[in-house]
Amino acid sequence: xxQIFSILILVLVAQIxxxxxxxxxxxxxxxxxxxxxxxxxxxxxYTVDGWRIQLMATSDRSKVENAKRRFQxxxxxxxxxxxxxxxxxxxxxxxxxxxxEATRMxxxxxKDYPTAYPAKDDTIRPIDLLN
Numbered sequence: 001x002x003q004i005f006s007i008l009i010l011v012l013v014a015q016i017x018x019x020x021x022x023x024x025x026x027x028x029x030x031x032x033x034x035x036x037x038x039x040x041x042x043x044x045x046y047t048v049d050g051w052r053i054q055l056m057a058t059s060d061r062s063k064v065e066n067a068k069r070r071f072q073x074x075x076x077x078x079x080x081x082x083x084x085x086x087x088x089x090x091x092x093x094x095x096x097x098x099x100x101e102a103t104r105m106x107x108x109x110x111k112d113y114p115t116a117y118p119a120k121d122d123t124i125r126p127i128d129l130l131n
Contacts, residue, residue: 039116047123051102052092053109055080064089078105079128092119095128107118 055071058064064082068091071080080093093109096102102118109116 041094046125048097048126048129049122050121050124050129051096051099051118052096052121052124053094053102053106053116055091055093055113055116056092059087059089059090061089064091067091075109092121095115095121095124097129120121 056064056067061084068080068082071078071091071093075093078093080091081090081094082091084090094102094105096105096118099118106116106118
């Protein structure tokens with residue numbers, strides 16, 4: 001029985017070895033068009049969805065700029081910047097691919113920023129996720 005199984009395996013391997021090794025994929029034109037559109041859209045997208053830690057939101061620009069300088073002093077290795085969404089200036093730190101990663105950093109920042117929380121952000125550059 002063992003010999004028959006071994007011979008069968010050898011025959012299959014030999015058939016595979018002698019095969020031409022060429023694969024031809026036939027797909028409908030609609031699928032090809034859809035895939036090309038997908039590639040075009042994604043090649044022009046320079047940001048990804050992710051998470052940041054929102055440290056504060058205020059309508060006073062000078063407060064957010066002062067808070068940014070303070071954060072850069074306390075945490076020089078963590079990216080921080082503010083955005084303006086009328087009427088608020090939002091100070092956000094870090095760039096994370098998942099909420100879990102953002103939550104880990106949140107525990108570190110909570111001692112200095114007790115009201116901080118993870119915030120969804122769709123303007124993260126992929127390179128920021130690597131830093």
